[in-house]
Amino acid sequence: MSAYAGVPGVIETREALGETTLVVDPARLVEACTYLRDEHGCNFLSDIAAADFLGWGEQQVAGYIGTASGRDLHEPGSQGLSHVPAPKPKRFSVSYQLMRVGDEPERVRVQVWLDDGEPVASVLPVWPAADWFEREAWDMMGIRFEGHPNLVRILMTDDWEGHPLRKDYPLGGEPVRFSDEN
Amino acid sequence: MTVLPSTRIYEGTRIPHPVPTILEVDPTEHRLEDILRINFGPNHPSTHGVLRLIVDLDGETVAGIRAVIGYLHTGFEKNMESKSWWKSITYAPRVDYVAFHANELLYVLAIEKLLGIEVPRRATWARMAMAELNRIHSHLVWLGTSALEIGAISLFWYAFDDRDEILDLFEMAGGTRMHTRYVQVGGLAEDLPPNFTKEARKFCESMPKSVDQYEALLDRNAIWLERTKGIGLLSADDALALAQSGPMLRSSGVNWDLRKNMPYLAYDEVEFDVPVYPNGDVYDRYKVHMDEMRESVRIVRQCLDRLDEMDGEPWIADDRKVVLPPRHELHTSMESLIHHFKIVTEGFTVPEGEVYVAIESPRGEAGCYLVSDGSARPWRVRFRAPSFAALQATATVVQGLLIADLVAVAGSLDPVMGDADR
Secondary structure (H helix, E strand, O other): OOOOOOOOOEEEEEEEOOEEEEEEOHHHHHHHHHHHHHHOOOOEEEEEEEEEOOOOOOOOEOOOOOOOOOOOOOOOOOOOEOOOOOOOOOOEEEEEEEEEOOOOOEEEEEEEEEOOOOOEEOOOOOOOOHHHHHHHHHHHHOOOEEOOOOOOOOOOOOOOOOOOOOOOOOOOOOOOOOOOOO | OOOOOOOOOOOOOOOOOOOOOEEOOOOOOOOHHHEEEEEEOOOOOOOOOOOEEEEEEEOOEEEEEEEEOOOOOOOHHHHHHOOOHHHHHHHHHHHOOOOHHHHHHHHHHHHHHHHOOOOOHHHHHHHHHHHHHHHHHHHHHHHHHHHHHOOOHHHHHHHHHHHHHHHHHHHHHHOOOOOOOOEEOOEEOOOOOOOHHHHHHHHHHHHHHHHHHHHHHHHOOHHHHHHHOOOOOOOHHHHHHOOOOOHHHHOOOOOOOHHHHOOOOOHHHOOOOOOOOOOOOHHHHHHHHHHHHHHHHHHHHHHHHHHHHOOOOOOEOOOOOOOOOOHHHHHOOHHHHHHHHHHHHOOOOOOOEEEEEEEEEOOEEEEEEEEEOOOOOOOEEEEEOHHHHHHOOHHHHOOOOEHHHHHHHHHHOOOOHHHHHO
16 A cells, blocks of 8 residues: 555556656645645645646657658657657646655655646645746646636746747747738 | 744744735735835846846835746756757756756756666765855855845955855866866766865865855844844745745754755765754845855865775766767777767667656755656756745745845845746
8 A cells, every 4th residue: 555545536656766656636636735735744845847748659669761760860869769658648747746844754746637728726725835836837838727816927928929848839930020021 | 953943933924815926015004005116127236137026115115026037038948858868968057057066966867867877976976076066156156146235245256256266176177167067977077187176175175264254244244234134034834835945944944955854966974964043034044055155065075085085986887878988999999989979969868757856956956857758858857946936935025124125135035047937
């Protein structure tokens, strides 16, 4: 039995590289977080990290130059993978890195999986520190946190379009004014 | 000593509601028609970088505040996704440019955890010595600029003089003063130069005396004491709720240091104390910084002793799939040439997985969340920036202050805007 057996809404518990990940049903996230804070003493929200898995595993298994999955010597890292990575349940993951600041320190990661546009409840009532972390996840990834009282952009300007850290957002190519004006 | 304190800095919580980072003007305490809203920054010499504060003033009293960040957003995390693992290391020190070594180390430690690679002990101790030198460097920059901002100009010159000696040591080892890219996956980019420990020992001799001098200049200065004591209060509970870390947490009475409580590198093998102060004001934050510099010198000394013992030992792991082969082998060994070519063109691959690694940077918990799909490039890089977290406390610590104190308090949060905005 895992130490986190009683946490509500847990779908899956993963142990990898010495880290515990609790995959939680998005609908019961706040419940799970409140339980972890009150019963497990996770009083410190280190970080909220969102990740976009669009195109995950589509880079094929390693091939040779000239084949469809072949590499381009001018593009590092294009040689393909040694094996196809395990598929992900949905497009976005949001990982809450929790820590117990106390005499028996411990870390645990709570993770929820979301589709594009699918909202998740804000954990701001559980840890006030979630305020800016959630704003950043909204700004960079377009994750909607329901119940956040001030979910506005934080790093990009207020009128910015798109969410830069999404995989379908280009690395360069900011629109240039006047380029198509006569 | 227990982690959590029993003393109370103030009763209850001061975190604003409903938005923890915005202090709204309280209409029961201020007449709204008297409120003057001013814009402070982002380009102002005393905002510690490009921090912008929108301040609501009632006379000289701060009645409302909100911090605006993002002016130094450079998209490091996005850029790193498009570089191979070993090329993206170059970006990490530029995130928090004052604690450059700490961030570089953090990113490399995260990659190494995914790779499961073992690092030679000489490299570990050299990394630790430089991490502590970097901590002193960062604290000196903090001390110099923060004191400058509240009028103690001369300290700036003294602090930057000592800072230069540290940068000389970094230059000696890595070839550049800042952003050395000296930490390599598997160890170090080069062995430490022969006279490094000798020069570093000289610095360890002079540094504690310098710290004493700084304290003598400030601790008996009535203006400094008036401007820092009892100002910018943050209780232990509020600090934890707002995810404060590093000196911010320790000056609020929480005995928490990742080097002690969750040791990494070889911090469990060195002797040092964690300075903790109970009052949660600007003065205590200053005291924590000063004591930490002394403790860092203590750690550096122990590292140098160990490094002298380990002279001649390997400084990088012998793993040809990840680490560049020694230069001289390229002329004689076909395999080494192939490995070199593969690592330089395609880069090494990192096994699929996700990992969160955190270290005690000079500013607190610096974390790195990595996701790899097994290719030669990171799928997702995310930095947990201690400055970002520290600035969340702005609306809590400025309550009831005068506008002149705002500068002292903002400086005491020790934000590096490159770190906050990434």
